Amino acid sequence: MSLLADALEHLVRGIVDNPDDVRVTLVTTRRGRTLEVHVHPDDLGKVIGRGGRTATALRTVMAGIGGRGVRVDVVDTDR
Amino acid sequence: MSETLQAAETDVEDAVEDAADDTTEDTGARGRSGSSEDLLVQEGDIAGDYLERLLDLLDYDGDIDLDVEAGRAIVSIDGGEDLDKLVGQRGTVLESLQELTRLAVQQETGVRSRLMLDIAQWRAGRRAELADLGRASAEKALSSGERVRLHPMTPFERKVVHDAVATVDGVQSESEGEEPQRRVVIFARA
Numbered sequence: 460m461s462l463l464a465d466a467l468e469h470l471v472r473g474i475v476d477n478p479d480d481v482r483v484t485l486v487t488t489r490r491g492r493t494l495e496v497h498v499h500p501d502d503l504g505k506v507i508g509r510g511g512r513t514a515t516a517l518r519t520v521m522a523g524i525g526g527r528g529v530r531v532d533v534v535d536t537d538r
Numbered sequence: 539m540s541e542t543l544q545a546a547e548t549d550v551e552d553a554v555e556d557a558a559d560d561t562t563e564d565t566g567a568r569g570r571s572g573s574s575e576d577l578l579v580q581e582g583d584i585a586g587d588y589l590e591r592l593l594d595l596l597d598y599d600g601d602i603d604l605d606v607e608a609g610r611a612i613v614s615i616d617g618g619e620d621l622d623k624l625v626g627q628r629g630t631v632l633e634s635l636q637e638l639t640r641l642a643v644q645q646e647t648g649v650r651s652r653l654m655l656d657i658a659q660w661r662a663g664r665r666a667e668l669a670d671l672g673r674a675s676a677e678k679a680l681s682s683g684e685r686v687r688l689h690p691m692t693p694f695e696r697k698v699v700h701d702a703v704a705t706v707d708g709v710q711s712e713s714e715g716e717e718p719q720r721r722v723v724i725f726a727r728a
Binding site: 462465474505512513517520523525 | 592595597623631641
């Protein structure tokens with residue numbers, strides 16, 4: 460499972476201005492497993508994309524490589 | 539051949555392609571991105587690194603081949619069966635991975651990329667199938683006189699169908715509906 464997190468982290472790092480600030484963590488709750496994507500606040504727009512397009516692409520690729528049933532959340536945190 | 543001559547030819551191909559290319563809907567290809575061969579080679583290198591690292595992390599077997607064709611960088615991955623997961627049903631995963639790869643390229647070059655990604659020769663195979671479907675549907679529209687509506691397709695798929703329909707006299711095609719339900723409709727020319 461950390462394989463999925465590593466793959467997602469790599470995909471996100473390549474498309475942001477601050478790759479060192481990218482962290483992906485796998486969180487398990489009663490509702491299932493979620494890959495939480497943390498990025499620099501300035502990169503939120505890039506990871507989400509116009510109309511959520513980039514976030515959707517990330518989810519589609521993760522579903523393809525075996526993460527079906529795993530949610531991908533881009534976390535909006537105020538730091 | 540001189541560099542400027544090559545660049546000029548590329549521009550013409552780009553323009554022709556843009557005019558007919560359904561995919562420009564979502565690449566927003568205002569003007570052109572890759573103007574020089576050098577930039578396209580650089581695009582391929584960046585994309586190759588991005589995808590190779592992904593394959594490594596996933597432990598998928600795959601060879602990455604880089605090319606420049608008709609004014610755009612082409613990245614092809616061929617290898618083991620695992621790659622089918624990166625294509626997905628009707629190529630949906632492939633389209634998403636292409637989108638992310640374009641963004642990764644743009645992140646480094648600062649220029650919007652029109653790079654094309656193919657995996658396990660899916661586009662090549664799909665292109666042949668879709669061209670057959672387009673021609674057969676055109677014949678059907680001609681003989682029945684009725685509009686033939688195909689199932690929803692991606693921009694890439696619709697473009698291939700439109701091109702195939704255009705080779706049959708007396709019919710024309712257009713796209714209708716909103717993504718992701720957008721589909722090709724073929725009908726006899728009035």
